[in-house]
Structure formats: C-alpha cells, structure tokens
Amino acid sequence: MKQKVTWYLLGAEALACTLFSVINSNSAYSFFTVMRFPFEQIAALLRILSLSGFIGNLIAIVIYILICSLPVLAYLLRRKKNIIVKEDMMLILLSIILFAGLYLMINPPYLSNLFMSIGDVNFGFIAVGSTIYSVIIGYVVLRVLSHAFKSEAVNLIQGLKVLLFILAVFFIFNLFGSNVSWLITTIKKVAAGNTEVNANMHMTNVFIVIQYIFKSIPAALELWIIYHCNRLLTDFSIDRFSERSVNQTEYIVGITKKSIIAIVWIYIVQNIGQLIFSKMLLDMNYAVNIPISSLIFIFVILLASKYLSETRVIKNENDMIV
Numbered sequence: 001m002k003q004k005v006t007w008y009l010l011g012a013e014a015l016a017c018t019l020f021s022v023i024n025s026n027s028a029y030s031f032f033t034v035m036r037f038p039f040e041q042i043a044a045l046l047r048i049l050s051l052s053g054f055i056g057n058l059i060a061i062v063i064y065i066l067i068c069s070l071p072v073l074a075y076l077l078r079r080k081k082n083i084i085v086k087e088d089m090m091l092i093l094l095s096i097i098l099f100a101g102l103y104l105m106i107n108p109p110y111l112s113n114l115f116m117s118i119g120d121v122n123f124g125f126i127a128v129g130s131t132i133y134s135v136i137i138g139y140v141v142l143r144v145l146s147h148a149f150k151s152e153a154v155n156l157i158q159g160l161k162v163l164l165f166i167l168a169v170f171f172i173f174n175l176f177g178s179n180v181s182w183l184i185t186t187i188k189k190v191a192a193g194n195t196e197v198n199a200n201m202h203m204t205n206v207f208i209v210i211q212y213i214f215k216s217i218p219a220a221l222e223l224w225i226i227y228h229c230n231r232l233l234t235d236f237s238i239d240r241f242s243e244r245s246v247n248q249t250e251y252i253v254g255i256t257k258k259s260i261i262a263i264v265w266i267y268i269v270q271n272i273g274q275l276i277f278s279k280m281l282l283d284m285n286y287a288v289n290i291p292i293s294s295l296i297f298i299f300v301i302l303l304a305s306k307y308l309s310e311t312r313v314i315k316n317e318n319d320m321i322v
Contacts, residue, residue, distance in 0.1 A: 037129070
C-alpha cells in the first residue's frame, strides 16, 4: 500500500469518526454502538423484507443464509484450492455466530429478553456485534501471526506495514472518534447535572477540554511513531544495514522516549491542576498511567538500534577486507 493512499485513507477515517461523533452526540453510548454496524442495519433490512409478504420473506431467508454462509464458503474454497490452514476453522465458527447473531437482531424481542436496555440503547445489539467482530479480528490476527513465522524477510516487512496500518486505524478511532465523543458527552452530562443558577461551568468546561487534549496527545504521538516506523520498514526493504536505517531507528528511539516523558507529565499536570482548582470544578477525573507497553516498545527499538549499529560496523569491516 502506497504511503499517500495509506494516509488518505486514515484522513478519511478521521473525518468520518469526527462527523459521526458530532452527529450522534445526543447519546451517551453513541460511539460505542458503532460495534453494531453493519449487522444491525442488515438485520433491519431483512426484517422489513420478511414482513412485506411471502415473496419478501423468501428473499429475506435466502439473503440471510447467503450472508451467514459466506465464511463457510470461503473455508470450502480454500480447502478446494488446498491452501487451508488450521486458523481457517474459525471461519466455521464465524458462520455459526452470524447465523445466531443476525437471527437475534432480526427479532429484537429476543435480544430484549436476554440483555438490558438503557434508554434507546439495546446492549444486545452491541454484544452481538462485538462478538462477531472479536471472531473476525481474532481470525485476522492469528492468520497474520501464522504467516509471519513462515514468511521471508521481504514479505514479513509488508506484513508489519499492514499491522502498523491497522494499529493506526485504532489510534485514529481513539483520537477522532471516542475522544471527541467523550468530550461532547462529558460537557453535556456535567451541564445536565448542574442546573443551579449559580453553577459556574466555565472553569469546568476549560478543564474538560484540557483533559480531551491530554487524552489525545498519547494517540497523536503513537501515530507519529507509527509513521516513522513505516519509513524505517521501507528503508529496511532497501538496505537494513544502511546509515539511513540506523539513523531512522535511533530517531524512533528518541521520539518514543520523549513521548513517554510527555505522557507521564501529562497525567501529573492534569492531576495537580485538578487538585489546585478543585473548588472551582464541577467534574474531576483523576488518572494514573503506567506506560508499560511504551516502555517495552522503546527497549525493543533501542535493542534493535544497537544491534543494527554493531552489525553495520562488522559488515563494513568485512566489506573492507573483501
């Protein structure tokens, strides 16, 4: 996937997430319910078809069976081509869950009996959608993992680029979707809970916006690191022992270290600020963050950087001897 296309896609996702969060800001669970898409919409269309008459019901049943059977058909196709792997058994599981999940969504009263509802939000739809997505994501992850151990270096680099893209998608989702939704719903929730005439919302809203910025900075920093990791993989595919590859690795170590320092201080400043202005705030959110994953990442990159530097020196010495 070309660099420009990748970032255009991520930009489109960021815009879509922001618009979705703003448009659906009236619901406290608006962004979380994205897990229902597109299964709830498919179920709604099938329900309309089934209620339209005999022909419509017949068409709905055929479409329902066809959609739910797609994973099994993919499994049989791979089996026919003799390219099946043990992870493909999850496709059969996915079909079973689709048959059960879509049936429940087509018949909402069954979901209402199994799951609670808060306002207009039926958590049954979220539960079914999340379960389906967990199987799909699990299948993709296990296939990528299996492929990685069997691939050559060039294919492995391409696989890592794909994983970085998927990771970037999640960070964009967090940055422009869930965080924006949190900002809007938190401001509305605090305003609804403090309707007194003398309630001063200004300082509270300022701190909510500051918390939004602080919540967004880690994701933004991670995206910046992913961008440079992608460039590093491109350099690796050309010549992993080049000076540019070594310099790029060292640069990633530097920005990762600065990112961890920034994240640590963000939570410290946020908590101290809330403590100082506690009498003026109507809503507070204290948080303690230990960036374990980031620390592990920086140590892995640091180790790789030192290994590349030392290996490059040995390679240069060997080239001089030759």
